[in-house]
Amino acid sequence: xxxxxxxxxxxxxxxxxxxxxxxxxxxxxxxxxxxxxxxxxxxxxxxxxxxxxxxxxxxxxxxxxxxxxxxxxxxxxxxxxxxxxxxxxxxxxxxxxxxxxxxxxxxxxxxxxxxxxxxxxxxxxxxxxxxxxxxxxxxxxxxxxxxxxxxxxxxxxxx
Amino acid sequence: xxxxxxxxxxxxxxxxxxxxxxxxxxxxxxxxxxxxxxxxxxxxxxxxxxxxxxxxxxxxxxxxxxxxxxxxxxxxxxxxxxxxxxxxxxxxxxxxxxxxxxxxxxxxxxxxxxxxxxxx
Numbered sequence: 001x002x003x004x005x006x007x008x009x010x011x012x013x014x015x016x017x018x019x020x021x022x023x024x025x026x027x028x029x030x031x032x033x034x035x036x037x038x039x040x041x042x043x044x045x046x047x048x049x050x051x052x053x054x055x056x057x058x059x060x061x062x063x064x065x066x067x068x069x070x071x072x073x074x075x076x077x078x079x080x081x082x083x084x085x086x087x088x089x090x091x092x093x094x095x096x097x098x099x100x101x102x103x104x105x106x107x108x109x110x111x112x113x114x115x116x117x118x119x120x121x122x123x124x125x126x127x128x129x130x131x132x133x134x135x136x137x138x139x140x141x142x143x144x145x146x147x148x149x150x151x152x153x154x155x156x157x158x159x
Numbered sequence: 160x161x162x163x164x165x166x167x168x169x170x171x172x173x174x175x176x177x178x179x180x181x182x183x184x185x186x187x188x189x190x191x192x193x194x195x196x197x198x199x200x201x202x203x204x205x206x207x208x209x210x211x212x213x214x215x216x217x218x219x220x221x222x223x224x225x226x227x228x229x230x231x232x233x234x235x236x237x238x239x240x241x242x243x244x245x246x247x248x249x250x251x252x253x254x255x256x257x258x259x260x261x262x263x264x265x266x267x268x269x270x271x272x273x274x275x276x277x278x279x
Contacts, residue, residue, distance in 0.1 A: 036265070
């Protein structure tokens with residue numbers, strides 16, 4: 001348990017819409033938060049589960065660009081790819097997201113960067129899936145790979 | 160298994176727009192099958208089938224009450240979904256705590272981090 005007070009991540013999954021909304025504030029200026037999304041060396045440091053190594057094959061975060069990366073843990077490999085539809089510096093990134101293991105499922109993600117002033121930034125992420133089933137499958141799989149470490153503690157916490 | 164059977168049934172029950180609408184209306188008040196069928200251009204039998212799916216998922220129950228058998232929403236089932244979403248939230252939170260660390264690093268050595276970024 002950390003004693004540092006982190007701004008809380010809020011999340012909502014509408015039962016009626018195939019979407020997930022995530023909101024989080026950062027104690028950093030908007031250009032830094034934006035750079036951490038577009039520069040591959042920075043992205044690799046935080047995206048993806050801690051227990052997996054992120055190998056970036058391609059990360060062209062420009063309008064019309066694309067990306068591909070692999071999460072590796074021992075023999076396990078999870079590959080992901082997508083297109084950057086629009087990259088607007090310090091304002092917004094619109095991209096697609098596909099897990100290679102489930103190529104029929106694609107989501108559209110809109111990341112909005114809001115300058116809160118005083119060197120603080122709010123990040124809003126809206127993911128739109130094709131159906132609620134695909135949304136739920138994505139949430140379930142993300143959870144399985146994402147919280148492997150400390151899983152038992154989490155179970156206790158939620159029990 | 161991370162997602163237990165009931166949770167799968169709950170989500171698949173809610174995948175249908177008519178059933179979601181029925182749940183939304185039951186969240187306001189209990190209702191009879193006839194009352195639930197009113198706004199739809201489907202038969203009472205079709206509504207009964209939808210109700211059966213909701214009942215099997217544990218989302219609704221029906222109690223004998225004089226001549227009426229009103230349908231009641233079992234709101235506590237939604238707690239299961241809430242827990243599931245909470246796990247997903249924790250995963251996102253962990254990711255953003257790593258982003259916090261990256262941002263702190265960038266603030267300490269902005270030039271160095273930028274140079275690293277441009278070296279690729």
